Amino acid sequence: xxxxxxxxxxxxxxxxxxxxxxxxxxxxxxxxxxxxxxxxxxxxxxxxxxxxxxxxxxxxxxxxxxxxxxxxxxxxxxxxxxxxxxxxxxxxxxxxxxxxxxxxxxxxxxxxxxxxxxxxxxxxxxxxxx
Numbered sequence: 377x378x379x380x381x382x383x384x385x386x387x388x389x390x391x392x393x394x395x396x397x398x399x400x401x402x403x404x405x406x407x408x409x410x411x412x413x414x415x416x417x418x419x420x421x422x423x424x425x426x427x428x429x430x431x432x433x434x435x436x437x438x439x440x441x442x443x444x445x446x447x448x449x450x451x452x453x454x455x456x457x458x459x460x461x462x463x464x465x466x467x468x469x470x471x472x473x474x475x476x477x478x479x480x481x482x483x484x485x486x487x488x489x490x491x492x493x494x495x496x497x498x499x500x501x502x503x504x505x506x
Contacts (some may be wrong), residue, residue: 383496384451387489389460393444396498403495441466455501457484469483480494
C-alpha cells in the first residue's frame, strides 16, 4: 500500500539513518543502523585479510541500502540528506530500479544535525512553495 499523504525525510551517513515521516506537520522518527561498523571491518581484516574485509563491507552496505529502499517504496515524496556521500550512493542505486521512477526523490547536502534541526529541515523542505 502506498501512503500518499505522508512525506519522508532521511538523514543518513554510512553508519545510520534517521527516518522522519511527516504527516500533517508531525514527524514520527525511527533509526536504521548499518551493520557495517568499524568493529566489523576490523574483525574481517584481522580474520581474513583486506580483500575479505572489502567484500563484507560491500555486502553489509548493500543490506543497509536495501532496508532503506524498502521503506522509501511506501512514499511519493522523499528527501535524502546528510554529511557524507551515502545519500548520493543510495540515490544512484534507486535511480537504477524501475520501482522508484514514480517517487520524487531529492538529495541535499547537510552537516551533522541535532534531532530538532533535522526535523526542522524536513518540515521546511516539504512546506516550501513549489
